[in-house]
Amino acid sequence: MIVRDLETAAGEGRKIVDPGGNWDSTRLLLRDDNMGFSFHITTIYAGADFRMHYQNHLESVYCMSGEGEVETLADGKRYPIKPGTIYILDQHDEHMLRATSEMKMACVFNPPLHGKEVHNADGAYELTAETVTA
Template identity: 50%
Template sequence: MIVKHLSDVVGTKDDIDTKTWNARRLLLKKDGMGFSLHDTRIKAGTETLIWYRNHVEAVYCIEGEGEIEVIGGETYNIRPGILYALDGHEKHMLRAKSELRMVCVFNPPLTGDEVHDENGVYPLVETN
């Protein structure tokens, strides 16, 4: 059984902070669950180009307001209680009107070292 508190991750190597987001990576590939789980904050007033070409992601908003614009498609409002799932590897722009707090699940699971490249992509890291 794995039992963690958010405070076990904050301030460690699994607490990734960038200009537009901060991801507290609670479960990673090394935990052997088949997915990774993240408590992520999207910084207010920011926009981030994201394209999970190598992963699918489900996101559940628990705080804040923003929007997700699918490149070449629709724009959806985000607020507490909204879930979106990027099951088609949709390239998108994520905008935070206020700080967003999201619970994110990735498959395949992240290893913990990933950050978006210039195209918004996380690399597919193959480790045992």
């Protein structure tokens, strides 16, 4: 069994800060744990408004606190986010994420991240990214 806690993990280099200034994410479970998915606790900063497009990953995002919205760009639909909302990017959906207040999210990625990924110009994570320095 593996047991970790958020504060210790963040202090051990698992916390990645978005160079774009929209979020940080502590990656509690990663590819080298061999679970087939990764699990992250992500903070979306208040006022964030940014595009993502995970062409190489599936992601589910559960809101624990804060409020905002997610918009799917293919159809312009906007979905409010509040504590208890989950959005599931089952179509590799290109989307905008907006935070009206700071949001704490629990995120699962398949395939799992290596740990150091940050978004490329397309809003995706590269499959082969090992180390990206901020």
